[in-house]
Amino acid sequence: MLQRTTKVLVFVVLMLIFSIQAFAQDEPTVLRFPITSDPASLEPGLVKELVSGQLALNLHAGLFTYDIDTNVVPYLVSDYSVSDDGLVYTFTLRDDALWHNGRSIVAEDFKLGWERYLDASLGAQSAGEPWEVVVGGAELYAGEADELSGVEVIDDLTLQVTLTRPSLSFLQSLATPVTWVVPLEAVVEGQPEWVDTPVGAGPFKFVEWTPNVSIVLESNPDFFLGAPEIDRIEFVVVPDTTTSLAQYEAGELDIVAVPPAELERVTNDAVLGEQIQYFTRAQIQYAGMNQSMFEPFQDVRVRQAFNYAIDRETLIASVLNSAWTVATGLVPPNIPEYNPELAGYAYDPVMAQELLADAGYPGGEGFPTLELATLSSTNAEAIAAMLNANLGITVEIIQPERGDMIDGLWAHDRWQFFLFGWTADSPSASVWTYEMLVCGLDSNFSTYCNEEVDALVEAARTATDFEEAKANWQDAEALAMQDAAMIPLGYSRYIYLVNPDVTGFRANLFGPLGFETVVKG
């Protein structure tokens, strides 16, 4: 009797232990990652800002991608070749890749998907640059053709693309999400942005998007490189960075970006200090001087005076806790065309005052009050204080919402003087030296214009030899620096706190990569 009771008891206890263990095993691993706002879109071709870019890397896949060292590597492509004249690219697709809806990925998906992006009314970012070099791209975008004639479907797994001229950057553009496509049968007509059910080919599948709250993805068991370890990712919307850091410290988030203001404390903290991970980034933080909005900026002496009056080393060391490194030019290190020879502007208040006096504003007298637009008021206040102390001019700070700020930057008609960062989406000097400097470009927020610079940039863009292109890029940058086109401040880097249970978190120059390599627990 006693024995039987004992047996039953042992059995019950064992059952309990097993069930608890089984329960523990069933418990899915969830990675909680903060985003500052909802993404503008979940479609790769409509990626418009960093958050949608990050989601695209997890949801979608394309022909190529960037690896952790920011090299272009094949993704959905198993093999490819380029003709000797550099005009014809032939891609062989993997035969084991499926869309999230279970259908195999075929070459035609790319042709149809790209043609859709080239419908101007969709407002896709990729509509411009990458297709300009593809035969028929410009015509389709302008509405003069019905198809993208340079893209040919040879068979289900073979795709051929013909270019109008050799391009050093074509493969790079295929590695950015804006050229990645989606299966057309999953696109809801009239709702191109896919709020409800995005379908991709990436390592994670869409589960749910609650605006203002979170976006949930789950591991894709059929992912062609193997199902990701992590079961679910919750991208939690936390607009306030002070809040997200506090949530991380309370164990409510697994990974968090460290705001510069907190860097010192986090670094010195016995526990948190061990959890910091640094990644290099391709971004220039700069102060832009909009010449069309503020007349004194048209005088190169004023622009130089501003450059000399800002003490970048102090700004970065004491205000930013060395979250950046001092910028001496526009193109960040780690970009092949980076020029280590550039000296930049040293801090020289005396020189600054002389230049400003030469320009007709001795001691800042007669210099109109300047408005500085910024998303980060601490840096702006420091810069305003330096300009006030060294040049005697008054700088007032305005803090628009992010979207509003960017709107004003593109339109060139709102902000006289602004702090902004320009980030790479491809590892090429053209991101900075072309986009930020060439006369008449919308992305030239400073409305800077120098024909000599333009000529050098054009030479660099059309060069077929990398070294020749590099020399031209560097000359153009040096000239613009001499001309004080803008005020480079610092090169930023990514600084994250990562839960010690989480391994495999990766980032390259453009930001965190997909979470397929992440393991938790």
Place this chain on the structure above:
Amino acid sequence: MQRYLLQRIFFIVFSLFGATLLAFTASRLAPGDPLRLMAGDQNIPQDVLDEWRARYGLDQPILVQYGYYVGNALQGDLGKSYHYVGTDVTELLGPAIVVTLTWESIAIVFAIIIAVLLGVVSALGYNTWVDTGAMTLALVGISLPDFALATFMVLLFALRLDWLPVAGYETPAHYVLPAITLATRPCALLSRLVRASMLEVLHQDYMTTARAKGLSNRAVIIRHGLRNALFPVLTVIGILIGRILSGSFIVETIFNIPGIGRLGVTAVLQRDYPVILGATLALAVAFLLSTFVIDLLYGVIDPRIRTAG
């Protein structure tokens, strides 16, 4: 009574029209192009913008647009968000309203209970240390802005003591700090009002009469005093509820609660006009309804209103 009700309802509808028309006009006169914001960091050619403008009906005169807006609103369609492209405004508002109502009703109930307790206690102990203490507490509540109070509480209770979560809204524990933050100011205001009202009532003739009739002090206070004292307080509670609903933005941001306050103010900063209008409408309805209900309650408590109305 019926005439009074009809008149009240007419005023409510009128105010709704007025408030939305005002917000509508203001949003259409705003500088900057909301459609540009839809483009994110990207620049969009003018002809595409023109097509979008037509798609959203922004090329019509303002009053025509407002007409369409009202027409659609009556059918439960508040348009589509500019920021969450393709999402219905109602789809955004609905969950946000639920979230806000949930955590704020806790705050409001909390505020009212504490306020009545504080107010009554200090009125009964008028000019004693109880009174001074209670009223000082109330004053401290009035004296700090929400974000300062929230910051200090998070620092103490969530980070130092680790009793409560920092932010979010998943469990009841998440509601505690935001509810306290939000309740503090209304509670402080109300308790002062309850006290004043109670003091006034305590010295009315009927109270003296009741005491003279030999009723116990507690019975007098509860049966006669409190009921009459709470009467003027009711109006203020109605107004407060409306104010609380719209004033919750800061608390919702700091505690990362996806409610209507955060939705509305974020929409303003993002110039998401359909959402701004939707939030304005929802909050106006909430305000008008709560004052209306309070007015009706008045009628229930004090029959004189019915005849007077």
Place this chain on the structure above:
Amino acid sequence: MTDTTHSTVKSLDLPRPSSPWIDAMRRMMRNRAAFVSTIFLSGLVLVAIFADFTAPYDPTLADFASIRQPPSVEHLLGTDEIGRDMLSRIIYGARISLFVGVFVQVVATSFGVTLGLIAGYYGGIVDVIIMRAVDIMYALPNFLFAVFMVSLLKPDVGSVLLTLSLSTWPFSARLMRGQVMATKNADYIVAAKALGTGDVRIILLHILPNAITPIIIQFTLGIATVIMAEAGLSFLGIGIRPPNPTWGAMINKGREFIRTSPHLAIYPSIVLGLTMIALNFLGDGLRDALDPRMKEVG
């Protein structure tokens, strides 16, 4: 809507000049809290007006060598995130915060009182129009509306003042109307009318003085509300522009550094809190002093 809370004005006889006011002053002095508050506020106003002499440093002068220093002999309240003197910023912040509070209340109260007087005194269609406008303003969510307005206008002092005034006037309009309604049928006003006294004269000499008590109280308490509202706008970064110091902006900035340098948020919070308390005590004191009936209680 019913205005039970403030319909307490007596309509006994024509106010005798001066003596009730002097009585009120006396009662104020006897109220310790109100007295201390008056002294505190007067001191604050003086310090703010003469900020150029009272502040030890230029409030915008940054010293990058001493960032976020705790209080010391050189900097009594320490320094902020770019090495500016906290005490000086709080003093100059007082100037801005108090100016915003008083200015908005003066504009909004004058506007609201005038409209409320007209609505209450003349009644009829004028009353309907004005009071429906007030209803609409009440129905608009206050803070959302303020944020909306400031974002539509250029974010600067002017639009902050305009916006806050716009969202504040309906309170005094409604209050004033209630007061007038309670007074205008009093015997002495009817008598004055019968004697052929002009409307303006009746309003200025008889109605306004009798209705002014709650307005004064609301004016005082309203300053506190406006200062808080400006702090709320600063929280969103659309209040008064930096580097001009305001208390709200200072506290909000301090939030970022609350873990490392809590004094950045604590000192401006204390000063703002004390000012709010003082304004409330002053309002209470005025109520007790100007409305002696309350004093008899107890």
